[in-house]
Amino acid sequence: MSQSVLFVCLGNICRSPLAEAALRQECLRLEPNIIVDSAGTGDWHVGQPPDERAQAVAAQNGVDIGHLRARQVKVSDFRDFDYIIALDNQNLRDLEALRPARAVSQLSLLFDHVAGRAGEDVADPYYGSERDFEQTWAEVTEAARNIRQWLAAG
Ligand code: 4NP
Numbered sequence: 760m761s762q763s764v765l766f767v768c769l770g771n772i773c774r775s776p777l778a779e780a781a782l783r784q785e786c787l788r789l790e791p792n793i794i795v796d797s798a799g800t801g802d803w804h805v806g807q808p809p810d811e812r813a814q815a816v817a818a819q820n821g822v823d824i825g826h827l828r829a830r831q832v833k834v835s836d837f838r839d840f841d842y843i844i845a846l847d848n849q850n851l852r853d854l855e856a857l858r859p860a861r862a863v864s865q866l867s868l869l870f871d872h873v874a875g876r877a878g879e880d881v882a883d884p885y886y887g888s889e890r891d892f893e894q895t896w897a898e899v900t901e902a903a904r905n906i907r908q909w910l911a912a913g
Contacts, residue, residue, distance in 0.1 A: 762910050763794035765836055766869070767854060768846040771799030771829035773885050775846055776809040777895055778869060780822040781903035790907055796840070798832040800853040805829050810885065816892045820900075837862035844869050844906070847880035872905045873898075 764782060768775040775797035786793045799805075807829050808814070817824045834857065836843065843864045845851035851868050858866065870879040881898050884891035 761792035761794055762790075762842070762913075763796070763840045764842045764844060764906070764910070765832075765840040765864070766795075766797040766844050766846065767800060767832050767850050768797075768881075769799055769801050769850060769883065770804045770885065771797055771801075771831070772804045772807060772810045773813050773892070774881050774883065774895055774899070775799065776824050776827050776829075777813055777817060777892075778844070778846065778881075778899040778903065779827070780817050780824045781896070781899040782906055784820075784822050785900075785903040785907045786910075790911060793907075793910060794840075797827070798830050798836065800832055800850055800857075802831045805831055810892075812884070812889055812892045813895075815889070816896045820896060832857065834859055837864045840864045842867065842910075844872075847883070848878075849880075869899065869902050872902045872909060874905075 766775040766778040779797040783795045809824050843866050870876040884895045
């Protein structure tokens, strides 16, 4: 049976497309049936490709994310995805506010999947530098490894 995961940040052009790419890459070999997507709580960038700096860091790590397009999270996502993973605590609060009473999805924070970092935010690199995007990639990649194992166990 396939499992599905939705990553959610604010704009869906920096952090959550990178988390989506990292988990998809991590699952290619061992969990090919997993469905991975991403969305933003905001609507400013709907329809746009990921930030060029996010595309660059993904490409440097062997993943093309240029075809992704930003979308806003919607109520039906809480029925369609087994797991919704927020990139920071504000995203998590916004998702909790949007979550319908009969949601299927299990909500968590990305860093709750990294030992010693539970409760932390993945910092928003949007106003940062290319180095910040490299750090985001490192963070989401570490989490993706653990999330894949967590899915395989569950
Ligand atoms: P993301 O980064 O939430 O990681 O995609 C942001 C992208 C755009 C904006 C904020 C955060 N913005 O304010 O437009």
